Amino acid sequence: MESSRTEYSIRQVIELTGVSEFLLRVWENRYKALQPKRTKTGRRLYSQDDVLRARMLFELSERGIKIGQTARLSADELNELLAKTSTERYSPSPARRPSAARERTLARLFVASDLFDWDSVRIYLKPGEAGAEEHLHELLIPAALELNSRVDEGSFSIAHEHIFTALLKEAIAAIPNPKFKKRRHMRMVFATPEGDYHELGLIFAAKIAALAGADTLMLGPNVPKRDLGETCLRFDATHLVLSSSLSRQEGAKDDLLRYVNFLDRGLPARTRLWLAGRNAAVTPVKLERPVRLFESFEPFAAEINND
Numbered sequence: 001m002e003s004s005r006t007e008y009s010i011r012q013v014i015e016l017t018g019v020s021e022f023l024l025r026v027w028e029n030r031y032k033a034l035q036p037k038r039t040k041t042g043r044r045l046y047s048q049d050d051v052l053r054a055r056m057l058f059e060l061s062e063r064g065i066k067i068g069q070t071a072r073l074s075a076d077e078l079n080e081l082l083a084k085t086s087t088e089r090y091s092p093s094p095a096r097r098p099s100a101a102r103e104r105t106l107a108r109l110f111v112a113s114d115l116f117d118w119d120s121v122r123i124y125l126k127p128g129e130a131g132a133e134e135h136l137h138e139l140l141i142p143a144a145l146e147l148n149s150r151v152d153e154g155s156f157s158i159a160h161e162h163i164f165t166a167l168l169k170e171a172i173a174a175i176p177n178p179k180f181k182k183r184r185h186m187r188m189v190f191a192t193p194e195g196d197y198h199e200l201g202l203i204f205a206a207k208i209a210a211l212a213g214a215d216t217l218m219l220g221p222n223v224p225k226r227d228l229g230e231t232c233l234r235f236d237a238t239h240l241v242l243s244s245s246l247s248r249q250e251g252a253k254d255d256l257l258r259y260v261n262f263l264d265r266g267l268p269a270r271t272r273l274w275l276a277g278r279n280a281a282v283t284p285v286k287l288e289r290p291v292r293l294f295e296s297f298e299p300f301a302a303e304i305n306n307d
């Protein structure tokens with residue numbers, strides 16, 4: 001595995017960091033930003049710290065900070081600067097503002113993921129001293145939103161996207177549910193429509209509800225409407241929470257409207273329908289029963305906690 005290697009050739013550093021050979025040489029020769037060891041034949045040998053440093057310098061230069069300002073900074077100072085300049089990149093939609101310490105962890109986490117250093121990413125995704133809610137809202141959710149941005153801007157490969165999503169799911173699952181269900185009267189079923197595999201938002205939401213003491217049933221992604229209706233009836237659901245990320249054109253089996261119309265016809269009046277996800281946000285759904293649309297997790301948590 002990459003992270004257990006101690007030394008890298010210049011080719012490997014270029015591959016891992018995205019810095020060109022020309023730039024790397026300028027940074028070394030003119031700015032003394034990196035000082036790799038040399039073999040007897042004069043070949044450069046970079047340590048894991050050098051690679052991390054090159055990655056941080058590159059990321060900062062991409063954010064418009066010149067090498068002249070960063071070349072002599074220590075690894076900790078570079079991390080601070082990364083955290084300071086990254087705040088606005090973590091919030092495509094309203095998320096709780098992470099503390100400065102957690103901003104630093106987020107910055108480190110993404111440097112580690114750029115280096116495919118998944119062992120470190122796993123460590124950064126651990127709660128440490130933070131309580132469950134704080135951990136979810138200030139670290140895991142901002143990390144997921146940064147995943148969105150990185151995939152959209154093309155800086156995350158498919159492998160990155162898959163591994164990162166899997167590690168986030170692991171981290172959410174590792175948060176224990178409270179033993180006492182103080183909102184046992186809320187029996188909430190969670191699903192995504194058939195053909196839609198985007199379950200991460202739903203997993204976050206189910207954990208938020210479970211932490212608030214609701215009785216949650218996480219069915220997961222890709223649930224056929226008939227099975228979902230039947231399950232809600234048998235579970236005696238008070239809430240059906242649906243997250244829809246894809247339209248029919250993008251891969252869902254049905255139009256969202258058709259999907260919820262079917263459910264609406266079969267569900268008892270007492271089952272509330274809560275919708276979320278980027279496709280739900282652009283699909284006007286009007287039914288006899290009240291339908292609530294959530295665009296982010298904060299109002300969702302507030303609604304449950306107010307019940």
Ligand code: B12
Nearest residue numbers: 093148151196197198199200201205243276277278294300
């Ligand atoms: C991870 C991911 C995947 C993973 C999903 C893995 C998994 N187990 O969930 C995989 C690799 C399977 C995947 C596949 C595909 N994906 Co995809 N995927 C993403 C990605 C990168 C992140 C989505 C995510 O989970 N983010 C983290 C969560 C927390 O954020 P969120 O979903 O944006 O949710 C926010 C709100 O909607 C809301 N929310 C969401 N759900 C819920 C639930 C509740 C209850 C509440 C309260 C709030 C809430 O809160 C969040 C914070 O604001 C997005 C990129 C993006 N910008 O969204 C693309 C994206 C969603 N995918 C997309 C596409 C097109 C696909 C594919 C068709 C790609 C392809 N060509 O194969 C396939 C379709 C597969 C399928 N049939 O479902 C498009 C969708 C286009 C659109 N609708 O605008 C996106 C937007 C990428 C893009 N920019 O093109 N994808």
